Amino acid sequence: MAIENIALKVNGKAHTVKVEPDTPLLYILRNDLEQNGPKYGCGLGQCGACTVIMNGQSARSCVVTASMAKGAEITTLDGLGTREKPHPVQKAFIEEQAAQCGYCLNGMVMETTAFLSRNPNPTEADIRNALARNLCRCGAHVEIVKAVKRAATARG
Amino acid sequence: MHGSNMIARRQVLKGAGVLMLSFAAPAFGQEAKKGTWPSGFANSEVDSYLTIGADNHITAFTGRVEIGTGVQTAMTQIMAEELDVDFEQITMVMGDTDRALRQGRTSASDSIQVWSHFQRRAAAEARRFMVNRAAEKFGVPASELKVEKGIVFSKSNPSKKASYAELIGSGKFELPVPKEIPMKKPSEFRLIGKPVPRVDIPPKVFAEPVFVHDIRRPNMVHARVIRPPVPGIERQMMSTLVSVDESSVKDIPGLIKVFVKGDFVAVVTEREENAICAARTLKVVWKEWSDLPDHTQIESVIRQHPGKARTVRNDGDIAAGMAKAKTKEEATYLWPYHLHGSIGPSCAVAEIVDGNLTIWSATRDPGALRTEAANLTGIPLEQVRILWREGSGAYGRNCTDDATLDAALLTQDIGRPVRVQIMREEEHGWEPKGAAHLIDISGGIDDKGKIVAYDVTTKFMGGAEGTSLAPYLIRQKKLEFAARRMGDRNGSPLYVGLENIRVNCVDVDPAIRTSLLRGVASLSNSFAHECFVDELAVAAGVDPAEFRLRHLDDPRAVALVKAMLEKANWDYRPARKQQTGNILKGRGISYARYTHGDYPGHGAAYTAWVAEVEVEASTGAVRVTRVVVAQDCGLMVNPTGCEHQIHGNVIQAVSRTLREEVTFDKSGVTSSDWANYPIATFLDVPKIDLVLIDRPEEPPLGVGESAIVPSAGAIANAIYDATGLRLRRVPFTPSRVKLALAEQGPRNG
Numbered sequence: 001m002a003i004e005n006i007a008l009k010v011n012g013k014a015h016t017v018k019v020e021p022d023t024p025l026l027y028i029l030r031n032d033l034e035q036n037g038p039k040y041g042c043g044l045g046q047c048g049a050c051t052v053i054m055n056g057q058s059a060r061s062c063v064v065t066a067s068m069a070k071g072a073e074i075t076t077l078d079g080l081g082t083r084e085k086p087h088p089v090q091k092a093f094i095e096e097q098a099a100q101c102g103y104c105l106n107g108m109v110m111e112t113t114a115f116l117s118r119n120p121n122p123t124e125a126d127i128r129n130a131l132a133r134n135l136c137r138c139g140a141h142v143e144i145v146k147a148v149k150r151a152a153t154a155r156g
Numbered sequence: 157m158h159g160s161n162m163i164a165r166r167q168v169l170k171g172a173g174v175l176m177l178s179f180a181a182p183a184f185g186q187e188a189k190k191g192t193w194p195s196g197f198a199n200s201e202v203d204s205y206l207t208i209g210a211d212n213h214i215t216a217f218t219g220r221v222e223i224g225t226g227v228q229t230a231m232t233q234i235m236a237e238e239l240d241v242d243f244e245q246i247t248m249v250m251g252d253t254d255r256a257l258r259q260g261r262t263s264a265s266d267s268i269q270v271w272s273h274f275q276r277r278a279a280a281e282a283r284r285f286m287v288n289r290a291a292e293k294f295g296v297p298a299s300e301l302k303v304e305k306g307i308v309f310s311k312s313n314p315s316k317k318a319s320y321a322e323l324i325g326s327g328k329f330e331l332p333v334p335k336e337i338p339m340k341k342p343s344e345f346r347l348i349g350k351p352v353p354r355v356d357i358p359p360k361v362f363a364e365p366v367f368v369h370d371i372r373r374p375n376m377v378h379a380r381v382i383r384p385p386v387p388g389i390e391r392q393m394m395s396t397l398v399s400v401d402e403s404s405v406k407d408i409p410g411l412i413k414v415f416v417k418g419d420f421v422a423v424v425t426e427r428e429e430n431a432i433c434a435a436r437t438l439k440v441v442w443k444e445w446s447d448l449p450d451h452t453q454i455e456s457v458i459r460q461h462p463g464k465a466r467t468v469r470n471d472g473d474i475a476a477g478m479a480k481a482k483t484k485e486e487a488t489y490l491w492p493y494h495l496h497g498s499i500g501p502s503c504a505v506a507e508i509v510d511g512n513l514t515i516w517s518a519t520r521d522p523g524a525l526r527t528e529a530a531n532l533t534g535i536p537l538e539q540v541r542i543l544w545r546e547g548s549g550a551y552g553r554n555c556t557d558d559a560t561l562d563a564a565l566l567t568q569d570i571g572r573p574v575r576v577q578i579m580r581e582e583e584h585g586w587e588p589k590g591a592a593h594l595i596d597i598s599g600g601i602d603d604k605g606k607i608v609a610y611d612v613t614t615k616f617m618g619g620a621e622g623t624s625l626a627p628y629l630i631r632q633k634k635l636e637f638a639a640r641r642m643g644d645r646n647g648s649p650l651y652v653g654l655e656n657i658r659v660n661c662v663d664v665d666p667a668i669r670t671s672l673l674r675g676v677a678s679l680s681n682s683f684a685h686e687c688f689v690d691e692l693a694v695a696a697g698v699d700p701a702e703f704r705l706r707h708l709d710d711p712r713a714v715a716l717v718k719a720m721l722e723k724a725n726w727d728y729r730p731a732r733k734q735q736t737g738n739i740l741k742g743r744g745i746s747y748a749r750y751t752h753g754d755y756p757g758h759g760a761a762y763t764a765w766v767a768e769v770e771v772e773a774s775t776g777a778v779r780v781t782r783v784v785v786a787q788d789c790g791l792m793v794n795p796t797g798c799e800h801q802i803h804g805n806v807i808q809a810v811s812r813t814l815r816e817e818v819t820f821d822k823s824g825v826t827s828s829d830w831a832n833y834p835i836a837t838f839l840d841v842p843k844i845d846l847v848l849i850d851r852p853e854e855p856p857l858g859v860g861e862s863a864i865v866p867s868a869g870a871i872a873n874a875i876y877d878a879t880g881l882r883l884r885r886v887p888f889t890p891s892r893v894k895l896a897l898a899e900q901g902p903r904n905g
Contacts, residue, residue, distance in 0.1 A: 003409075019427075019429075020409070020429070023429045027427070027429045030428075031372075031427070034372065036363040036365045036367075036370045037363040039367075039500060040369070040501065041500060041501075042501075042580040042829060042830060043579065043580055044829055044830075044831075046830040046831060049499055076363070077362075077363040078363040080363075081362070083358065086361075086362070090361045090362065094353070094358055094361050097353060097357060097800060099360060099361070100226075100549060100800065100801075100804055101224025101499075101500075101548055101549030102224065102357065102360035102361075102367075102546075103367070103499045103549065104499050105360050105361065127838075128839055128841075129838075131837075131838045132837045132838050134837075135499055135830060136499065137497050137498065137548075137808070137835060138224055138549045138804050139803055139805065139806065139807030139808050140800070140803070140804065141838055141841045142803045142807075142844060145841075
């Protein structure tokens, strides 16, 4: 497959990468753009560890191709907030200690961020449904639900 | 800054003072029994050391590693407590084989139970050393001195003070850690027993590069290994390669090499996506093997698998006991193979610079793996360094060590840093599984409800672990298993007041690649005992909770169970209630105490469960609606950490008990992703109520896996209470439950 120039914006910064158009976005983000947030969990869109926000919606970067990401505005966990200025969802996850090994954390935080922008006042059932396709093997679910509630309250 | 080993290393200044603390560390595999000192000081390796910078910041080096349970934070609390410094004044660096020592493997939930003991003494000794130096310096008795925030000062004249940094300068001291040393009493605790937030969470929330998966080296290349087509069947993977057609990948961009050595086949490329593509495209011909017995008939597979029996317990006379039993029961319990199921498949990066091999690895045994890497590559041990970085939760052992040696092998050949990422299907297939287990129990009660016979045969399909794959695949080593007799863990019922008890343990050489998985044989043995005892309770006409209390004499166990029953508002009744309708509700109880070491082992944390379930008769679906877990783990170093670990154990338990079973075809494991091996999601999480027994004056007992041990028994017993069904084969999937309900026939109203 011929290499193409793919232009995309990541965390507010414009980039052009030279890749084959079917390259999964995940590898562009991690390798070309050195993002640590989105993670390889399955490569099949099943677990959510690779979640980013693309054009305002959550997207599983392992099944988004470079050509699908052309011209997209992408936010990764790396760009969501900083220690000095954390995003309310990041702050809530730390306050609730909502992680054990932390590998699924990226997906949980990004999916939550996208979800709360759609549904700022969720019930607990709404939260569970929204995150039902994000897998956590360590079993941090109880703390994660608390964190999402906390973030929802903080956002006001 | 905490949580990042890289940052910690920058803080270790040249010219910092160093305290090297030596104590008789138990040799790997040898457990430290409570109250006894391990005999035979096997070596004089330093066990822990502290460097103290001019800014009075302490860096502590330990061979233990963080596997996602909060051990790093808890151990920092312990050291800061005894050193009389603030939590923030210590950075703990884990698992660097250059700087830290072999403290054995991080496992068995014994980091706190066994190692914290030593860390506390080491820290107390370090403090004592500093205070004595200050006493000399000030010309006052040590009893006159106090320490706060790492500053020693005179109680009567606080302006007479010196920091640890000032007291030690850049001196280097070796201190033997004594067997006995005064330590802080619970009433004095500032940090131990407090819910200190975990140091490793913020870096992960802010996407700092703390995972091994985040390692990026200049000039790094990407590799994928193509394994023989017998996933999870180590015994059949050698001498299977027939041919590799390199021309099949000639058009892959950035292809560097197709590496073939023995049965080890890998592709190496500049870009990661090309490595994945090359691995899928490369034409490899292997000898076929398709002789695996049919694991859908797992009971007969296990029975027919050769094993060696040993009797670990034989009290009284089983035959005589059975003869006088009024009611006899007999049951066979089956536990399937389970995945560890790390969300992040394993990864490692290796590079060689000037003949020195460095591997970034998430291994839980950096010391042992370093030796393996040296043997594999022929590079002298002193030129091999493992830099530990966090991996995805492993709950035992996954493919991390495999990836580590894969990377070492390849970097030696390629001459550039190599990153090996195991793919999802490969991790599912090749990760050493949690072992299957077959337990037969027969027993009886007399007319007074006394248990007069209890006969157990327990056959655990694991316990012996091979090492990492690479040395076998390159045909450097012959496959050998260090046999470990794991099947006897909790093989004996924990109850007292039983007559005539026999426990036979059958040890096997495993057919399927296995390793320890959270709960190990304790989990599956306890499942069997707790189900069987429940049956005996029903036969005796006694409420199952009451029955258990009659057979427990350990005061901590009794207190635990009673506290739990109160919290659960346990409905005492000697028989289940008959129910009609589509949703059947039930409650079940289970008690267990996790044990370490060879039979009879020594006890760790005490745990009990009450599970409440709803069974939907039309579909067979079981929902665990509520779990009450009581736990007594002695001193809780970090109560929030304990709570979260118990939550995690509960959720994993619900997942494993209701959903999980590794599947096979004739060539090996067929479980390959989350669609064909589903695990619990947010929709499956029960309400979890905890009863944490606080015993700060007792030694800490660790909490990483004890809460999972009673899980399956409680759920099975709750399903019985709801439906009248005795389910003895995990997982309790809807189709199995539905079939069992159909076989049961029409329910009496």
